[in-house]
Amino acid sequence: MEEQQKNIFLAIALMVAILVGWQYLVAPHFEPPKPPETIAGAPPSAPTAAAPGQTGSAPAPAATAPSVKPRSEALAESPRIAIDTPRLHGSISLVGARLDDLALADYHETIDPKSPDITLLSPSGTADAYFVELGWSATPNTVALPTSNTRWTATSSGSLTPSHPIELTWNNGKGLVFTRKIAVDENYVFTITDTVANRTGDAVTLTPYGLVSRAGAPPVSKSRLLHEGPIGVFDGTLNDGIGYDELKPDAKHDYQTTGGWLGFTDDYWLAALIPDQQESVTAQFRWTGDKQTPRYQADFVASAGIDIPANGSAGLTTRVFAGAKEVNLLDSYEATLGIPKFDRAIDFGWFYWITKPIFLTLDFFYKYIGNFGLAIMLLTLTIKLIFFPVANKSYRAMSKMKLLQPEIQKLREKYPEDKAKLNQEVMALYKRVGANPAMGCLPILIQMPVFFSLYKVLYVTIEMFHQPFFGWIHDLSAPDPTTWLNLFGLIPWTPPEALDFISLGAWPLIMGCTMFLQQKLNPPPADPVQAKMMMALPLVFTFMLGHFAAGLVIYWSWNNLLSIAQQWVIMRRTGAK
DSSP: OHHHHHHHHHHHHHHHHHHHHIIIIISOOOOOOOOOSOOTTOOOOOSSOOOTTSTTOOOOOOOOOSSOOOHHHHHHTSOEEEEEOSSEEEEEETBTTEEEEEEEEEEESSSSTTSOEEEEEBOTTSTTOEEEEEEEEOSSTTSOOOOTTOBOEESSOSOBBTTBOEEEEEEOSSSEEEEEEEEEOSSSEEEEEEEEEEOSSSOEEEEEEEEEEEESOOOOOSSOSSOOEEEEEETTEEEOOOOGGGOOTTOOEEEEEESOEEEEEOSSEEEEEEOOTTSEEEEEEEEOOOSSSOEEEEEEEESSOEEEOTTOEEEEEEEEEEEEOOHHHHHHHHHHHOOTTGGGGSOOOTTHHHHHHHHHHHHHHHHHHSOHHHHHHHHHHHHHHHTHHHHHHHHHHHHHHHHHHHHHHHHHHHSSSOHHHHHHHHHHHHHHHTOOGGGGGHHHHHHHHHHHHHHHHHHHOGGGTTOOOSTTOOOTTSOOOOOGGGTTTTSSOOOOGGGGGGOOOHHHHHHHHHHHHHHHHSOOOSSHHHHHHHHHHHHHHHHHHTTSOHHHHHHHHHHHHHHHHHHHHHHHHHTOO
């Protein structure tokens, strides 16, 4: 019996260790597939701008000037076409025809709707330059091609809207006319169609490329709960194992792929290039900066050039996603545009098969209830109903254990020194009545995968971002903002950060109380030391989970209350106290 009790305690201790080390040990961090030694026509990884005259060469943008400019000043340096959609606003630079000014109208920096919109893309020269550029290269380098300094001409007036695409042109003066048509949908996808008219009298072969450039060291969460940095899907395989610190001048991250996509992902935002899904391309993540100015680039270049016949024209279409990683939206793009594994831009982790269904269930409930907190509670109730038979069996076993406590005490008094005999008699007693001490672990074992998956959902899905519950919970993805140190706001005093560890909010304390009540319903271990340690677990969990997302604490509290009600009813029926 003591051996089984030790095993039970060890299992619970292991669960605590898993919770503590979750963000360091379980967080997904995959190694990228090994790239081939050499890829013909691959873009060079030099930190300076690559010469665009070489076939298959995706030029890196010109280095950011040493003096950082204010964003407003950088935007004013070139003529622009405004972007005006229900969910986006910004502009496209006519110099370089870059997408380099973009803000998300639906999302704000804080929960205050009057706070600034989230800025996603910024022009070159700013501290956080982040932009998308498309272009052409050719071999030999005798063809005049548009560059990042080329000024394009708009052939129509007005802003870029979902119902009003824009068209840009540039004539190289030597017989080639470049046309770029840019369209945008109601959400976050830009469709860019490039066409080249050849009036030279000779056939010309040009190679298209696309790049996403990001200057500076992007802010990355210290937690390893999600991947932030280079990301892509190449030949159907997700690659999200490269961090910014792994992009170095001498590091090669090249991939041959047909279709797919690549770019940079943040916690909630994504900027990605989506080449023609039928075309073969060479994709690459690389460092293009210097010691003073780190700069990162994700680019692709067509594996084969496009032949443009004399007195003819040819071109291609590339898409760009720049916006929020909304699950249903990414799923719809994957289905309608044929973008492989586009939903994996959201880091659902190793438990994708359970994490995403949990989110979809929450989202389904939310559409009918209108509150993600209530959706979490309804999800908990649903899971309880699904596992009701298993939990019932566990609680009945614990009730039998409660009823056996007087008999076990008599056996302890009968065999105070003979531990082997005591264990033998206790096991015989368990067998006779059909009790199993290990069954007591089932309720917590059942909810652990759900706990981890819900933790992941709250952390990585933007749908939970700034979602309120009731009362003082204004953001389910953030910790409970109250603290007992100032009597939950009754005292006009803000505790210092040094007291954060003991600064518990109302919901964590509610959770701790429910865990204590549930613990009291369980039969105590035979070993007094183990019994004291088991009773300390609610306190340990309260402090450990006290600064987790409020939605997670609400889930755990509500789950405990449902378990207490179920266990109390079963124990009453079996006659256990």
